[in-house]
Amino acid sequence: MRNIKYFVVLCAVCALPHALLAQVALDMQLTDGYHYLVNEPIYMRLLMRNDSGRPLVFGGSKQLRGKLRFELTRNNGSLIQPSGNEEPEFPPMVLGTGETSLDHFLVLNRYYRLTEPGTYRLHFWVSHPQMPQAYKSNEVSFNISTGIESWRVMVGEPDLLDSQKPVKTMYYTLIAVNKGARRMFFIRIEDDQRIYVQRPIGTEVGTEKIERDVDGLSNLHLIVPLDPKLFQYMIMDLKGHIEKTEVYKKRDKQSPRLGRDEKRGTVFVVGGEKAIPGVDFEEVKEVTKVDGTG
Numbered sequence: 347m348r349n350i351k352y353f354v355v356l357c358a359v360c361a362l363p364h365a366l367l368a369q370v371a372l373d374m375q376l377t378d379g380y381h382y383l384v385n386e387p388i389y390m391r392l393l394m395r396n397d398s399g400r401p402l403v404f405g406g407s408k409q410l411r412g413k414l415r416f417e418l419t420r421n422n423g424s425l426i427q428p429s430g431n432e433e434p435e436f437p438p439m440v441l442g443t444g445e446t447s448l449d450h451f452l453v454l455n456r457y458y459r460l461t462e463p464g465t466y467r468l469h470f471w472v473s474h475p476q477m478p479q480a481y482k483s484n485e486v487s488f489n490i491s492t493g494i495e496s497w498r499v500m501v502g503e504p505d506l507l508d509s510q511k512p513v514k515t516m517y518y519t520l521i522a523v524n525k526g527a528r529r530m531f532f533i534r535i536e537d538d539q540r541i542y543v544q545r546p547i548g549t550e551v552g553t554e555k556i557e558r559d560v561d562g563l564s565n566l567h568l569i570v571p572l573d574p575k576l577f578q579y580m581i582m583d584l585k586g587h588i589e590k591t592e593v594y595k596k597r598d599k600q601s602p603r604l605g606r607d608e609k610r611g612t613v614f615v616v617g618g619e620k621a622i623p624g625v626d627f628e629e630v631k632e633v634t635k636v637d638g639t640g
Contacts, residue, residue, distance in 0.1 A: 350382075359458070369386050369397040369481070370397060371397055371481075372472060372484070373393040374392050375486070376388060377451070379526055380487060381489050381524060382493050383492075383521060383523045383532055383544070385461065387529065389453055390453075391450070392452065393449065393450070395447070396445050401443060413474075414436055414471075414472055416428075416468065416469075418467070419468075420465070421465035421466070426466075428457050433457070434452055436450060456531050466487065466488055466489075466490065468487075469486070471483070471562065498517050499518045501517070504563050514535050516564070516584055518535060518566045518582075522550075543586030547580070548570040551574065552571075557603060557604050561612055564583075565589065567579070567581055567613040568581075568582065569602055576627055577595070578593055579591065579592045592615075593623075594621055595621040597617065597618050602615065603615070603616055
């Protein structure tokens with residue numbers, strides 16, 4: 347990421363005395379609620395409103411440097427230090443009098459190592475040499491938990507080129523975490539030393555359970571309930587890529603299930619029938635996050 351951008355007052359304002367009576371109103375929201383799983387990305391939406399009575403420019407000036415700074419604390423008040431040299435930034439922009447910026451999204455995990463369960467408090471500051479003081483945003487609180495392990499499937503990492511190479515043991519783990527009134531499920535791909543991928547796959551639907559099996563190439567097959575009548579079938583590889591996804595519905599009150607050919611090591615769907623987009627369900631385009639992930 348580029349070095350932090352600097353905030354500049356318009357050239358016409360530069361001629362004024364240094365004690366510019368500028369004001370900015372800052373707002374921060376967490377886009378996915380306030381309950382997170384360890385290693386789950388925490389997306390923030392930042393807004394800034396110009397209440398200075400003068401237009402403000404946010405850019406790359408070397409003469410007038412502003413700063414955006416987070417403060418993250420545990421619930422006991424202890425301050426958490428950033429994990430690296432990367433600093434948050436606002437994009438270059440010009441804010442007219444009374445104007446509010448466009449939504450600006452950042453991922454908190456880029457700046458802090460958030461691996462410890464607990465409750466956290468977060469706000470940010472904006473300062474500038476020609477502002478009489480630094481300005482503070484609202485404060486948000488959020489919780490990080492380890493979740494509940496529902497099941498774990500051990501697989502070997504496939505290597506079709508070197509049959510003499512020792513097999514590396516990997517795991518697909520289903521983790522549940524409560525997000526307010528919802529229970530959300532994640533698949534975590536890991537070995538005994540580290541976590542490689544963690545991605546959400548759905549939410550709890552009544553008493554329906556997530557069904558799983560693994561094929562001969564160590565791909566994970568899942569049937570995830572979407573509602574009491576609809577189910578999503580997906581195939582995930584050990585890199586966390588979704589190789590295939592289809593939506594099924596009940597047929598004759600029978601839900602789709604996973605079948606297996608033991609001789610070939612293949613896994614497939616039995617029962618139910620494929621749902622028709624636009625008839626049985628509305629297709630929703632997956633929103634791309636600010637870090638490029640879905």
